[in-house]
Structure formats: C-alpha cells, structure tokens
Amino acid sequence: MIKITFPDGAVREYPYGSTALDVAKSISEGLARKVLAANINGQVWDATRPIPTDATLKLLTWDDTEGKSTFWHSSAHLMAEAIESMYPGVKFWVGPATENPPGFYYDMDLGGHQISDEDLRKLETKMAELAKQQSAYQRKDISKAEAVGYFTQKGDEYKLDLLGNLQDGEITFYTQGQFTDLCRGPHIPHTGFIKAVKLTNIAGAYWKGDEKNKQLTRIYGITFPAKKDLEEYEALQEEARKRDHRKLGKELGIFTFDDQVGPGLPLWMPNGGIVIEELEKLAKESEDKAGYKRVVTPHIAKESLYLTSGHLPYYQDSMYPPMELEGVKYYLKAMNCPHHHKIFDAEPKSYKDLPYRLAEYGTCYRYEQSGELFGLMRVRCLHMNDAHIYCTKEQFYEEFKAVNEMYLKYFKIFGVEKYVMRLSLHDPAKLGKKYVDEPELWKETEALVRDVLIRTNTPFKEVADEAAFYGPKIDVQIWSTIGREFTLATNQVDFAQGRRFKLTFTNKDNQAETPLIIHRAPLGTHERFIGFLLEHYAGKFPVWLAPLQVKILPISDKSMEYAQTLLDSLKNADIRAEVDDRSEKIGKKIRDTELAKVPYMLVIGEKEMQEGKVAVRRQGKGDLGVKSIDEFILDVRKEIKERTPNP
RNA sequence: GCCGUUGUAGCUCAGGGGUAGAGCACUUCCUUGGUAAGGAAGAGGUCGAGAGUUCAAUUCUCUUCAACGGCUCCA
Structure with a gap:
C-alpha cells in the first residue's frame, strides 16, 4: 500500500x-x-x-494552471498527429504549452509543404476527428540507442539533436493514435478531453531561436475542454481588439502614422498633444519635488560623443546612419545620457552638489528593425521621461530607493496593480563583449541594487544576461488590461560612463572621485506609456488626462446662448470644454459624446437655463442629477487637481 | 532583418478582366426635439505605388512600400 x-x-x-x-x-x-x-x-x-x-x-x-498547460501540451501532440497524417515527412522540433498567449505551438520543418490559413481549418477538423477517437497518451521508457535508431530511421535530425542532450535512462516516448514523439510528458489521459480546437496563426521561428539558423514553421493554437470555453475565448479576443491602442488611438484622434513621414514615426494629433502635456505636467511636479533640475538638449550630436560613451560600438545598427557635415559625422541621439553627462561636466562639482539630478523629456531616435515596429509600443522616434542622477556610493541607497518610490507613486495614480521588478544582471562569460569588462565593479554594483530591493521589501526576480552594457538594471514589467505585457521602464545603475566621460567631483578629502550614475525613466516613453494607458483605460481617460473634459449638450437652439456662457465659465476655470451646437436631438448628442468617451456631459434645456443650473451626466454612468455650474466647476477642478482615477 | 498574411471613400467592409458599391462619418436643407442613432439631398476613390501580360487591369504576374501575426533584437 x-x-x-x-x-x-x-x-x-x-x-x-x-x-x-x-x-x-x-x-x-x-x-x-x-x-x-x-x-x-x-x-x-x-x-x-x-x-x-x-x-x-x-x-x-482545467481549473489549475498546471492542468491547463498539460492539456495544451497534449494538444500540441494532437496537432502534430494531424499534421503528420496530412503532410507526411514533416519533421518536428518542440511543441510546448504557452502562457502568453495562452495555448501551445509546435515548431516544424515542413520540407516542401506549404500551409495556408485555409489549411489550418482543415487541420482543426482533422484534430477534432482524432480527438473523438479518445486515443490514450501512452508513456514508454526507451533506451537512448533505441530512440536514436527510431529517429535516424525517420531521418529526423531535429529530434536527434534533442536526444544529443539526454542521458540514457531519462528518455521517454509518448504515443497517441499514430503519432509517437520524444517527450518527457506529462500528458492528459486521452485525446477525447479536447473538445474545441482553434489554430490561431502560422509564423516563422528560427531554430533554437538563433537567427543564423534555419527558419522553422511555427503553428500556434489553443484548445478547450468544452465548446463554450472557445466561444468565451473568442469573445474576449474580440474585446481585446476593441481595446487595442492602435484602434483607440485612431478613433480618439490621439496619434496617426503617415507613409510619407515614415514607419515608426508617430504624429501626435491635438488630443494626443493634450495627454502628453498632462503627463509632462505630472512628471515636472514630482521631479521638482524630488530635487531634479530640468534640462533641454539637442537631438543630434557628433560621433565622438557616442564613441566616448561607448554606445556606438554596441548600438550602431539601431541608430539612424550619420549625416556628414564639414567633414564630421553627426548622429541623431538614441539616448540622452551622454548629453546629460556633458551638462554635469560643464561646471566643476563638489560633493556638496551631489546628488545632482538632471531630467528631460528627451526626444530620441532609434532605428528599430522594420519587423519590430508595433503601433506606439515600438517606434523610431520616442520621448523619454529620462533623468540621470549623479551620486556617491553612500548616497546610492537613498537615491535608488527614492526612484523606486516614484514608480510606486505613479502606479497608484494610474491604477497599475500588477507589476514585476526584474533585476537584470550581466553574464560573466560575456564580459568584454556584451558587457563592459569590469568584473569587480559588476559584482559590486549588482549587490548595491539587490540590497536596495531587499531592504525596501520590493518584490523582484533576478534574470541573468539582461543587463545594459554599462551596468545592471531593473526592468519594470506591467500588464495592460488586455493582457499585453510591457516593459514600462528600465531603471539602471551605471558605473562605466562616469569613468569614460572622466566625470568627477571633489570629495571631502579634496580628491577627485567618479560619481555613480542612475538612469531612470518611470513613465518610460510617451509613446509606450500612452499606448499602455489607452489599453489600460479602454480609451476612457480619467478627467485630468481626458483631451476633452466636458461637453455641453443644449437640448435645442433656445439654450444655445446659455451654453456659450457655461462654456466661458468652464474655460475660465481651465477646464477643457466644448458645446455641441449641431441641430441634432439630445439622444443623438449624448450617444456621440458617450462614444467619444468624454467624461462629463452637461445637458441643458430651458429648465436648467431658468434655474441657472446644469444637468450632469458621467460617461458610462448616466444621469447624475442637477447642480449649479459653480458647484460643478469646483468638483471637476478638484478631480483634475487630485488626478482622481475613474469611478 | 527573416517567415507568413493583408492593402478598395475619413472609418468598418462588400465586389470583381469591360469606366467602382453599402453603412457610419462629412456638407446643405428640413426638423427645435429632455438623457445612447429624426428626415431628405449632396459631395467624396489614380481600388497603396511602379512595371508587365492583355484590345482592355482595381481584378492576373512581378517588383516595391506600408500595416498586421510571429521569430530575432531592444541603450
């Protein structure tokens, strides 16, 4: 027993x-x-x-994460069985379950075959047929020699490659129906559990993720234990499409792209301009309080600046090519730090000047690979909420802590509840190549950052080989409501550039000392952050961020004059307002304003005019009743000043 | 950059070798209506761009640009 x-x-x-x-x-x-x-x-x-x-x-x-991933991994095997039956000779690489997007994929070498979207529908049908057979997933221990023999005979170099890394005695095969795969498992009992199948897309994927290798075909899919789960999933997908920042950005007049301007170069429209101004106002307020000094620097600089900083050898491919003037190469800046370092260096510094904090919403240009561009999330022109803090080692803890606190303050304002701070470390094997060759400084600085996170009880996870070339960093991951993951900002410690630029301050002992530099960008870039906000709020900005805050809706022309006096009052109170003066019925005006996601509507007719009041309506909430205009203005101004989140 | 898909009016989309269609939006007129779509008329397109095949191309072929789904990359 x-x-x-x-x-x-x-x-x-x-x-x-x-x-x-x-x-x-x-x-x-x-x-x-x-x-x-x-x-x-x-x-x-x-x-x-x-x-x-x-x-x-x-x-x-199905209710357990591990249950789902087992289900999806087994589904990948089912898909492989369907593919093998329809396209004999296809060679498979790996087929894992995935968390984001939910489901699974299988990478394969199709040989001479070509698979189209229509073929995916046929494959779905085939999978449904095979699932009905309720074939058991049978596990079998197998010797390495036998396994090698099996795949050699099949001519499958991919599985043989996998076998190369496995020891005799730890090798298992799983078979369901006609399909046998090298797999450590586990699997669901039989294929009959799979009741609904959707193959979502076909994509290329480099073998082992290395672009020097052959590109395999990857088919993504998702499966469910019941048909209604698939329907729910598709409804959610539809919702997500509606919240897509690219769609909302267009509908709300936030930004646009134009072929003639260029790919990845967003044009901020008037409504986007307002959101940007409000964000910058927020940044300025909190940076002023935290002792930052604001600077403005040019968008270009000579090549030598980036040779000094060390960026050029690392990032030349993703900088716009230089322009040559008077025999000198100039680059569009892809980062603000070197400019800021030069400001630090413009006047001699004493330890009494430190921490010295320079902030700028800097415009940067990065020549991202064409395939990388994605709405506002990956662009070639960006505005970074950038700042550099020059401090002593002793000051580091307080400074870094204050930066983290600024992040948390912003998260509260924007209602970001789910986030992860990822401590990105260097890989010692890549010193001198990907990373500055200073093994001791790396260890020391990484320990400093870890220490702050631990002492401030900040939850974080560590990842290797993700640091910047000049130092470790914290990447802040957040998720939009439609599940899209963002690296909002990176928060970095730099022990290298200070030396490269020969930045010094005079310490208490009258010695020249190199400062530590913290690079931080809590709001990331306007582009990515506003993209995130659009999805986060589904386009319904809180009042302080809303491009149009109040729309006045006169019931008829008779109250048009009253509407104008209300508009003047609102404008005098610095509230962004408009009058809907179209000769439409009130129902139509309300509908259009609701769809335009304007937070407040003031419905006014003869009744309100006589009483000198306004009937207030909140977007998505309906009629809130009647108030005096003064009272309304007071309330809205408070909401704006306090940056109140949506109700 | 690589693999794949897509490109028709401001938006959402239909069409298809023989001079281009709908709904919404827009303009004008009628309507002055009390909390999510009042009515009529009108205007709007080099069918992403270039080349080829054809008597004829928006439609077929090639090239190119862009967007999208992934891969690789991300200071």
Whole structure:
C-alpha cells in the first residue's frame, strides 16, 4: 500500500500501483472525468501513471494552471498527429504549452509543404476527428540507442539533436493514435478531453531561436475542454481588439502614422498633444519635488560623443546612419545620457552638489528593425521621461530607493496593480563583449541594487544576461488590461560612463572621485506609456488626462446662448470644454459624446437655463442629477487637481 | 532583418478582366426635439505605388512600400 496525502491534509491508503485516476475514482466518478494530470510531491505526473511512493497529491483539472498547460501540451501532440497524417515527412522540433498567449505551438520543418490559413481549418477538423477517437497518451521508457535508431530511421535530425542532450535512462516516448514523439510528458489521459480546437496563426521561428539558423514553421493554437470555453475565448479576443491602442488611438484622434513621414514615426494629433502635456505636467511636479533640475538638449550630436560613451560600438545598427557635415559625422541621439553627462561636466562639482539630478523629456531616435515596429509600443522616434542622477556610493541607497518610490507613486495614480521588478544582471562569460569588462565593479554594483530591493521589501526576480552594457538594471514589467505585457521602464545603475566621460567631483578629502550614475525613466516613453494607458483605460481617460473634459449638450437652439456662457465659465476655470451646437436631438448628442468617451456631459434645456443650473451626466454612468455650474466647476477642478482615477 | 498574411471613400467592409458599391462619418436643407442613432439631398476613390501580360487591369504576374501575426533584437 502507498499513503496519499491530500491538499486538505487528509491521508488515505491505496494499493501499490494505483494511479491518480484511481484515486480520483475513489472520490467520485465526476471528478475522475475531469482529472487531466496530478501534482505528485510537487511534480506534474500523468494521471494514468502509477504513483511510485507515498506522496502528497493534488489532482489537476482545467481549473489549475498546471492542468491547463498539460492539456495544451497534449494538444500540441494532437496537432502534430494531424499534421503528420496530412503532410507526411514533416519533421518536428518542440511543441510546448504557452502562457502568453495562452495555448501551445509546435515548431516544424515542413520540407516542401506549404500551409495556408485555409489549411489550418482543415487541420482543426482533422484534430477534432482524432480527438473523438479518445486515443490514450501512452508513456514508454526507451533506451537512448533505441530512440536514436527510431529517429535516424525517420531521418529526423531535429529530434536527434534533442536526444544529443539526454542521458540514457531519462528518455521517454509518448504515443497517441499514430503519432509517437520524444517527450518527457506529462500528458492528459486521452485525446477525447479536447473538445474545441482553434489554430490561431502560422509564423516563422528560427531554430533554437538563433537567427543564423534555419527558419522553422511555427503553428500556434489553443484548445478547450468544452465548446463554450472557445466561444468565451473568442469573445474576449474580440474585446481585446476593441481595446487595442492602435484602434483607440485612431478613433480618439490621439496619434496617426503617415507613409510619407515614415514607419515608426508617430504624429501626435491635438488630443494626443493634450495627454502628453498632462503627463509632462505630472512628471515636472514630482521631479521638482524630488530635487531634479530640468534640462533641454539637442537631438543630434557628433560621433565622438557616442564613441566616448561607448554606445556606438554596441548600438550602431539601431541608430539612424550619420549625416556628414564639414567633414564630421553627426548622429541623431538614441539616448540622452551622454548629453546629460556633458551638462554635469560643464561646471566643476563638489560633493556638496551631489546628488545632482538632471531630467528631460528627451526626444530620441532609434532605428528599430522594420519587423519590430508595433503601433506606439515600438517606434523610431520616442520621448523619454529620462533623468540621470549623479551620486556617491553612500548616497546610492537613498537615491535608488527614492526612484523606486516614484514608480510606486505613479502606479497608484494610474491604477497599475500588477507589476514585476526584474533585476537584470550581466553574464560573466560575456564580459568584454556584451558587457563592459569590469568584473569587480559588476559584482559590486549588482549587490548595491539587490540590497536596495531587499531592504525596501520590493518584490523582484533576478534574470541573468539582461543587463545594459554599462551596468545592471531593473526592468519594470506591467500588464495592460488586455493582457499585453510591457516593459514600462528600465531603471539602471551605471558605473562605466562616469569613468569614460572622466566625470568627477571633489570629495571631502579634496580628491577627485567618479560619481555613480542612475538612469531612470518611470513613465518610460510617451509613446509606450500612452499606448499602455489607452489599453489600460479602454480609451476612457480619467478627467485630468481626458483631451476633452466636458461637453455641453443644449437640448435645442433656445439654450444655445446659455451654453456659450457655461462654456466661458468652464474655460475660465481651465477646464477643457466644448458645446455641441449641431441641430441634432439630445439622444443623438449624448450617444456621440458617450462614444467619444468624454467624461462629463452637461445637458441643458430651458429648465436648467431658468434655474441657472446644469444637468450632469458621467460617461458610462448616466444621469447624475442637477447642480449649479459653480458647484460643478469646483468638483471637476478638484478631480483634475487630485488626478482622481475613474469611478 | 527573416517567415507568413493583408492593402478598395475619413472609418468598418462588400465586389470583381469591360469606366467602382453599402453603412457610419462629412456638407446643405428640413426638423427645435429632455438623457445612447429624426428626415431628405449632396459631395467624396489614380481600388497603396511602379512595371508587365492583355484590345482592355482595381481584378492576373512581378517588383516595391506600408500595416498586421510571429521569430530575432531592444541603450
């Protein structure tokens, strides 16, 4: 007998050789029908595989993340079976479940075959057929020699490559129906669980993610245990499309692109201009309070500046090519730091001047690869909420902490609840290549940053080989409401550029010392941040950010004059307002204003005119009742001043 | 940069080898209506750009530009 401990602490005994499915059946048949896999002593395990020892056991269903990923991984095998049956000779690489986007993919070498979107529909049908056969996913231990023999005979160099990294004794095959794959598992009991299939797209993917390698075909898909789940998923996708910042940005007159201006070069329209101004106002206020000094620097500089900074050798490919004037090369700036360093260096500094904080909403140009451009999220002209803090090692803790606090303050204002701070470290193997060759300084600086995160109880995760060339950084990841992940900003420590620019300050001992530099950009760039905000708010900006804050809707021409006096009052109170003076009925005016996502509507007719009041309507909330215009102005001004989030 | 898809009016989209269509938006007129679409008329397109095939190309072929879905990259 083996002892099974359940999540609630209960312990039961089962005969040796029992499976998770047997355990489920002993509880209820209904449960057994839902079990996809099991977590056994922390390891995900086939539901149909005997439990080897006493164990803690959690049955996994569709409601568990691990259940879903097992389901999707098995779906990838099902898709491979369908593909192999329709396109014999296709060679498969790997087919994992994915979290974002949810579902799975399988990479394959199609040989001479070509697969189109219509073929995906045929494949879906084939998968549905195969699923109906309820083929079991059968696990088999196999010797390395036997496995190598199998794939050699199949002529599959990809699986042979995978086998190369595996030891004899840890190799397993899984077979369902006619399809056998090298796989460590686990899998769901049989294909019959898969009730709804959607193959979402075909894409190219470099083998092993290396662009020097051959490009394989990747097919993405998603599957569900019930048809209605697929319908829900598709409805969600439709919602996400409506919230896409590219669609909203166009509808709301925030930004546009023009072929003749160029790819990745957004044109900010009047409404976008207002959002930008409001964000800059916010940045200026908080930076003023935090002791930053504002500067303005040119958009171009001589080549020698970027040779000194060290950027050029690392990033030349993603800078616009230089223009040559009077025999000298000039580059459009892709970053603001070198300009700021020169401002630091323009006047001698004493330790009494530190921390010295320079801020600029700097315009930068980066020649991003054409395939990388994506709405406002990846562009070639960007406006960075940039600042550089020059400080001593002793000041570092307080400075870095203050920067993190600024992030958190902004998150609160914008209602960002889910975020992760990622500590990006260097890879010692790449010193001198990807990273400045200063092993000791790397260790020291990384420890400094980690120390701040730990001492301030900031949750973070560490990732290797993601640092900037001049120092470790913190990447702040956030998610828009439609699940899109953003690297909002990077927050970096730089021990290299100070030396390269020979920046110094005179310390207490009258010695020249090099400052540490913190690069920070809590609001990232206007482009990415406004893109995020559009999706985050679904285009419904809070009042302080809304391009148009109040729309006055006269019921008829009779109240038009009153509307004009209201407009004057609102404008005098610095509230962005307009009058809808079209000869439309009030229902139409309300509808159009609702769709334009204007936060406040003032409906006025003869009644309001006589009483000297306004009938207030809130976007998405409906009629809020009648107020005096003074009272309304007071309320709205308060909302703007406090940057109140949407109700 | 690579693989794939798409490109018709301001927007959403239909069409298809023989001089281009709808709805919404826009303009004008009628209507002055109390909380999510009043009515009529009108204007609007080098069918992304260039070349080729053809008597004839928006439609077929090639090239190119751009956008989109991925891969690679991201100071």
